[in-house]
Amino acid sequence: MGNHQGRLIAALSAQFRDIDLAEDVLQDALAAALISWPKKGVPHDPKGWLYQTAKRKAIDRYRRRTTRREKSGALAYQTHLNIMTDDDIINGEIDINGEIDAEQNLPDERLGLIFACCHPALPTLAHTALTLKTVCGLSTPQIAAAFLVSETTMAQRIVRAKNKIKKAGIPFVVPDTVLWTERWKSVLGVVYLIFNAGYSSLDQDKDVDLCTEAIRLGRILVKLLPGEAEAAGLLALMLLTHARRPARLASPDIYISLEEQNRNLWDKGKISEGQNLLLKTLTKGRPDVYQIQAAISAVHCQAASFIDTDWQEITVLYERLYAYEPTPIVLLNASVALSFAQGPAAGLASLELVTQGGNLDKYQPYHAARADMLRRDGQYSKAKKSYGTAIALSGSKVEQEYLAVKMASMKL
Amino acid sequence: MKYMLLIYGAEDAAPAPGAPEFGAFMQGYDDLYQELTNDGVWIAGEGLQDAETASTVTVRGGKTIARDGPFAETKETMGGFYLIDCDNLDQAIAYAAKIPSATYGSVEIRPVMDYEQ
Numbered sequence: 001m002g003n004h005q006g007r008l009i010a011a012l013s014a015q016f017r018d019i020d021l022a023e024d025v026l027q028d029a030l031a032a033a034l035i036s037w038p039k040k041g042v043p044h045d046p047k048g049w050l051y052q053t054a055k056r057k058a059i060d061r062y063r064r065r066t067t068r069r070e071k072s073g074a075l076a077y078q079t080h081l082n083i084m085t086d087d088d089i090i091n092g093e094i095d096i097n098g099e100i101d102a103e104q105n106l107p108d109e110r111l112g113l114i115f116a117c118c119h120p121a122l123p124t125l126a127h128t129a130l131t132l133k134t135v136c137g138l139s140t141p142q143i144a145a146a147f148l149v150s151e152t153t154m155a156q157r158i159v160r161a162k163n164k165i166k167k168a169g170i171p172f173v174v175p176d177t178v179l180w181t182e183r184w185k186s187v188l189g190v191v192y193l194i195f196n197a198g199y200s201s202l203d204q205d206k207d208v209d210l211c212t213e214a215i216r217l218g219r220i221l222v223k224l225l226p227g228e229a230e231a232a233g234l235l236a237l238m239l240l241t242h243a244r245r246p247a248r249l250a251s252p253d254i255y256i257s258l259e260e261q262n263r264n265l266w267d268k269g270k271i272s273e274g275q276n277l278l279l280k281t282l283t284k285g286r287p288d289v290y291q292i293q294a295a296i297s298a299v300h301c302q303a304a305s306f307i308d309t310d311w312q313e314i315t316v317l318y319e320r321l322y323a324y325e326p327t328p329i330v331l332l333n334a335s336v337a338l339s340f341a342q343g344p345a346a347g348l349a350s351l352e353l354v355t356q357g358g359n360l361d362k363y364q365p366y367h368a369a370r371a372d373m374l375r376r377d378g379q380y381s382k383a384k385k386s387y388g389t390a391i392a393l394s395g396s397k398v399e400q401e402y403l404a405v406k407m408a409s410m411k412l
Numbered sequence: 413m414k415y416m417l418l419i420y421g422a423e424d425a426a427p428a429p430g431a432p433e434f435g436a437f438m439q440g441y442d443d444l445y446q447e448l449t450n451d452g453v454w455i456a457g458e459g460l461q462d463a464e465t466a467s468t469v470t471v472r473g474g475k476t477i478a479r480d481g482p483f484a485e486t487k488e489t490m491g492g493f494y495l496i497d498c499d500n501l502d503q504a505i506a507y508a509a510k511i512p513s514a515t516y517g518s519v520e521i522r523p524v525m526d527y528e529q
Contacts, residue, residue: 121501168523169413171500179502 004047005137006110006220011051013116014109014172016058019134019162025061029054048105110135111224112172114217117161118187119170126161127190128197132213133158135220142208147197188234188290191217195238199245211242222277232281233290239274240297243267255402259306271301292321311341328358329365336369344377364393368403380410414455414524415504417494421517422487423462440512448496448507455495463489488517495524 005026012022029050043049117130129147132138138146144154164170175183191214198210218235225231247261278294296317303309318334331354339347351370360366371386387407394400427434448454469478491513498504501521508519 119501121505168521169415169500169504171502173500173502175502178506 004050006113006135007106007108008047008051008054009134009137010109010113010172011107012054012058013134014107014112015055017169017172018166019130020166021058021061022054025054025057026050028057032057045105051106108224109172110220111174114187114220115174115183116165116170116172118183118190119165120182120186121168121170122161122164123157126157127186128194129154129158130161131190131217132194132210136213136216138208138213146201146208146210184228184230187221188230191221192234192238192290195241199241211238211245214238215242229281229284229286230288230290232277233288233294236274236278236281237290237294237297239270239277240294240301243270243274243301253398253401255396255398257402258300263305266301274298275301287320287324289321289324292317292324296321309340311337315341328354328360329363331357332360332363332366332369336373339373339376344373347373348377362393364390367393371403372406375406375410383407383410413500413504413526414495414497415501416522416524417496417504417508417511418490418520418522419492419494419511419513419517420488420520421491421513423489423491425516426491426513437512440510444507444510444512447510448494451498453496453498453503453507455497457492457494457496459492460490491517 008026009019009022012026013019016022032053033046033050037043114131114135117134118127122130129143132143132146133140140155140158141151143158144151147154194210194217195214198212198214201210215235215238218231218238221228221231222235244258244261244266246267247263247265248256248258250256250262250265274294275298278291278298281291282295296314299310299313299317314337315334318330318337322330322334332351335347335350335354338350348370351366351373354360354366367386367390371383371390374380374383374386384407387403391400391403391407394403427437445454445457448457463483466481467478468481469476471477494507494511496504496507498507501523504521508514508521511519513519
């Protein structure tokens with residue numbers, strides 16, 4: 001099933017406006033396939049077969065309910081269908097394997113499903129969970145493990161969200177122009193949040209890779225909304241970041257910084273895909289946070305070594321990013337780039353300005369960056385103090401060990 | 413689907429009759445009424461008298477008790493409602509956003525229970 005599950009759940013949810021029902025009848029259809037396919041052979045279009053069968057299962061369920069009056073809305077649809085029984089399908093009386101156009105047989109409603117899952121009327125925490133559950137087909141235990149919450153908590157979160165979608169009538173559609181900007185931003189944010197959740201988990205469970213799921217979602221958005229530069233920029237950013245992961249996680253228990261990575265381990269396929277996508281997108285002349293961050297990532301990917309990196313260009317790109325995202329964190333990254341472009345003293349001076357713009361006392365990357373610059377500048381006792389703070393604030397054992405090794409490398 | 417749009421706001425926040433912006437404010441309600449009826453989604457809608465005119469009734473042990481109030485703990489009180497029948501929540505949100513008092517108060521959207529489901 002894999003990739004097809006999202007398409008099937010999306011088409012059924014959009015049809016019946018009920019994710020729970022969609023999930024149930026898809027299970028029923030899979031059970032029917034287990035009986036029918038060994039007898040009749042696998043249909044020409046298995047996805048279409050499952051969709052049509054699941055749809056009939058849903059209609060059967062509605063019919064079994066006693067109705068006091070004519071149902072309206074989505075249910076009126078059933079009257080337009082020729083109702084066939086499961087036995088007809090299983091016995092092959094009805095040919096749904098014929099030469100039906102595949103798109104028509106299984107409409108692609110995944111965009112509508114994504115917009116429903118990321119609807120602002122749902123709690124923010126439900127957005128990522130529900131998207132992963134329905135569009136990516138992850139199980140509740142998998143999602144719970146990926147986000148480090150209990151299965152019960154995650155199950156409740158998902159059940160409540162599905163229930164609200166159904167009862168409040170949250171539509172499975174791409175919003176119109178009035179609502180578009182806000183909703184689209186939210187969808188992109190959810191995909192990037194999923195990616196970052198996967199990226200930041202160094203002590204990771206190999207069972208589910210949220211980065212891969214986020215890239216899958218990014219590909220869906222780019223395919224279904226080819227005119228939207230933000231989606232292409234986001235996908236390029238994720239590809240160019242993810243491409244470097246094999247080198248970053250080359251040893252399971254050791255954090256390997258960008259400087260120490262074996263660049264031969266970078267995924268060249270993903271890099272060239274990301275670069276091509278980014279180049280094509282940049283020509284549209286509508287830069288945004290995703291495209292600028294992708295450009296920064298592309299500069300890293302182009303460099304033969306850490307020393308060869310065009311740090312001046314990266315500094316400039318971070319300054320451009322600041323215009324779109326004026327946060328101290330962007331300035332922190334600009335300072336780090338500057339420390340490599342012009343030396344650690346320049347970086348430390350720039351970092352001083354960052355702390356004036358916002359309190360970063362509790363922000364771990366600030367202390368890690370400062371410790372590194374102080375070490376490179378030969379200010380070892382100050383560096384040691386910063387490393388200590390960075391280690392204490394880190395939630396990752398792998399990262400803590402990395403920082404401890406760096407701290408120990410200084411000749412005090 | 414039927415949706416109840418419950419309109420909340422501070423009673424003294426609306427433009428007073430005679431204020432320069434009062435005309436445009438009321439025109440907003442007229443325009444919305446026209447739109448709701450033209451779109452065929454209108455079921456009902458009323459503005460309510462001030463919250464200080466409210467009475468509360470309870471029945472306890474077969475005894476009916478009516479009293480003054482309730483008195484809201486916040487300045488925001490329910491000032492009116494619309495009952496509409498439209499296709500989905502996004503449409504209800506779009507109509508709710510056109511209620512003039514939404515610019516200073518808030519609109520709570522509640523789907524109406526469907527006993528057939």
